[in-house]
Amino acid sequence: MAHEFPVTVYYEDTDMAGIVYYANYLRFIERARSEIVEELGVDQRAMRAEGIVFAVTRVEADYIGSARLGDRLTVVTTHEPVGAVRWVFDQEVRLGDKTIFRAKVTAACMSTEGRPTRLPAKIRALRGD
Template identity: 35%
Template sequence: MTVPPNPPMPRPAEGRLDGPLHRFALRAHFEDTDLSGVVYHANYLRWFERARSDLLRQLGIDQRAAHEAGEGAYAVSDLQIRYLAPARLDDDVLIETAAEELGAASSRLVQRAYRLAAGDGPAVLLSDMRVRVGFLGPDGRPRRQPAAWRSAFASFQSATPET
């Protein structure tokens, strides 16, 4: 097999912003499932976290730089999750995230996981979650979110969906 000198390398999956929603697609892999082939409940938390991290990246929020500069980081302070239908091995899953509330030191987000149907069939709501994330300083105490971050969230929250 001949390999081109500089083959294009695949990039990690990214979500996309669609007005006041962030959409992040993934697939349920074997590692996500239990013995029966159903996605283990804790893996929804991982999927929701992955989608939130991608949302921040899409909004231009550099969590790593803020942490390394000693500014602080987001931490989950509260969440409520419901499981409505099971995801199974090889299901295509879409995570949607919306900003529900913006505060000086915290934000509340709503996230939903859908199983995408093959073809044009309807998506099935698998799980929904409300999560509050607080911005914490290096000392572990709440502090105001950086102004640019709050502005990015406010713009996202008030964006108009694409048609």
């Protein structure tokens, strides 16, 4: 099931031409992923206290169009746990019905010392583990 997250483009998100600065799309999709984790009931602060964190290990991004100051965007995300450690997100930023940015993001579950560790049970349950 796709998750939708609204984003309004503010002045701080734009470059001198009033167009969204390319790196800010990564911020928009990060916020959407954070919302999904919270909605699934995964408490990242509690995880960190137990020595477990998520780390983005790969991003594939396509810049297809552009957004401008004042635009109202929607980040559409689907996600799937892959293997014991990885969580893959397919994300699109849409302006109306037009996709202007697309990314595939892979996150890994890791110990705070940087060692791979098993995904939390709530996330594994998404695939039937």
